Amino acid sequence: MLGRIKQWTAKFLSYAGRLQLIKSVLFAIQSFWSQIFPLPKKIIRGIDTICKRFLWTGETKNKAKALVVWKQLCWPKSAGGLNITDILIWNRAALIKHIWNIDKKKDRVWIQWIYTYYFKQQVVWNVKVKQAVWLTQKILCATKYLNEASIGIKEVMNMQEYSIRLVYDKLRGELPKVEWKRLVCNNIRNPKWIFNLYLAILGRLYMRDILLGWGIAICSDCSLCGRATESHDHLFFKCNYSTVIWRKLLQWLGITRDVHGWNDEIQWTVRHAAGKKQIYVIYRMLLACVVYYIWQERNWRTFRGTQRSCEELIRMIVQEVHCRGNLNFKVARKLQEFNFYR
Ligand SMILES: [Zn+2]
Numbered sequence: 001m002l003g004r005i006k007q008w009t010a011k012f013l014s015y016a017g018r019l020q021l022i023k024s025v026l027f028a029i030q031s032f033w034s035q036i037f038p039l040p041k042k043i044i045r046g047i048d049t050i051c052k053r054f055l056w057t058g059e060t061k062n063k064a065k066a067l068v069v070w071k072q073l074c075w076p077k078s079a080g081g082l083n084i085t086d087i088l089i090w091n092r093a094a095l096i097k098h099i100w101n102i103d104k105k106k107d108r109v110w111i112q113w114i115y116t117y118y119f120k121q122q123v124v125w126n127v128k129v130k131q132a133v134w135l136t137q138k139i140l141c142a143t144k145y146l147n148e149a150s151i152g153i154k155e156v157m158n159m160q161e162y163s164i165r166l167v168y169d170k171l172r173g174e175l176p177k178v179e180w181k182r183l184v185c186n187n188i189r190n191p192k193w194i195f196n197l198y199l200a201i202l203g204r205l206y207m208r209d210i211l212l213g214w215g216i217a218i219c220s221d222c223s224l225c226g227r228a229t230e231s232h233d234h235l236f237f238k239c240n241y242s243t244v245i246w247r248k249l250l251q252w253l254g255i256t257r258d259v260h261g262w263n264d265e266i267q268w269t270v271r272h273a274a275g276k277k278q279i280y281v282i283y284r285m286l287l288a289c290v291v292y293y294i295w296q297e298r299n300w301r302t303f304r305g306t307q308r309s310c311e312e313l314i315r316m317i318v319q320e321v322h323c324r325g326n327l328n329f330k331v332a333r334k335l336q337e338f339n340f341y342r
Helices: 002-007 015-031 041-057 087-103 109-119 134-141 143-148 153-157 164-172 191-201 208-213 232-238 240-252 262-272 278-303 310-325 329-338
Strands: none
Touching: 015 041, 015 191, 041 087, 087 134, 087 143, 087 153, 087 164, 134 143, 143 153, 191 278, 232 240, 232 262, 232 278, 240 278, 240 310, 262 278, 278 310, 278 329, 310 329
16 A cells, blocks of 8 residues: 555645545555455554555655544544545444354355354354454454444344445444535535635634744735735635635625625525525535635745736636536536626
């Protein structure tokens, strides 16, 4: 796995690109190794560490401050995560499948062997495992995970077909849903915009006020307007530069309201634009795009020394939204109504 990650020229990838690669590698592990063996905790911790470092730095050796803790990234999107597979829990769900197979006496040679050798007339869930070999012990002990998660053994035993995904979800437990889930899932936006919006919603874009708080000596002025200390609330959307952009883009969509502060903007979206209608899909796409390009402009001014005017940024955002929107027939048709930007 390390070999594969090292081959990728990951430094040139965005967070969203690296996330995709991590998901594909973890998918390979979960769908193969994790279903055959009980993975030792040390190995799982090692895999997690490599993936974490890779996500935040593009390297496997460098440590970096994680913007979001790994555990949360493994939650479903509806609960404020990014749906990365939790290998430990997946492995447990896969081990329980072995027990389910044994219980159903599914026609596999080794299961039949275990059955005749260890269980004789006993029920698999009740078997004492002290005398079994390590691998078998591990598998038979997996019932304890069901107990830990307060899942009835019978409930699993009665499943007609075993679904690792279903048991995985049960083992992980119900997680409270976040009200902004619609902003980060189910739409056609660019993954980079969504990842950036996700960090913004969690307040994990490191603004200058936070960096100063860590004792990093930098100028605290907002690089977009130069008139205030750069903070999350200032950039979205109290800053003159970003206010002008967001106001004009709202007008472009025919929405006549004032530009609010960040939390109120998110609340407004949750209340008024969380539905499935095309206009809401476009609105959410636009919000993600605006947040992405304002953050990019801030970074470019800081690290590249280049500058784009409000007008330039607005035109680019409108273009980008059209490009993405055209990937979906219904959205593209709706976008025709807003074809002209004045
Ligand atoms: Zn500013």
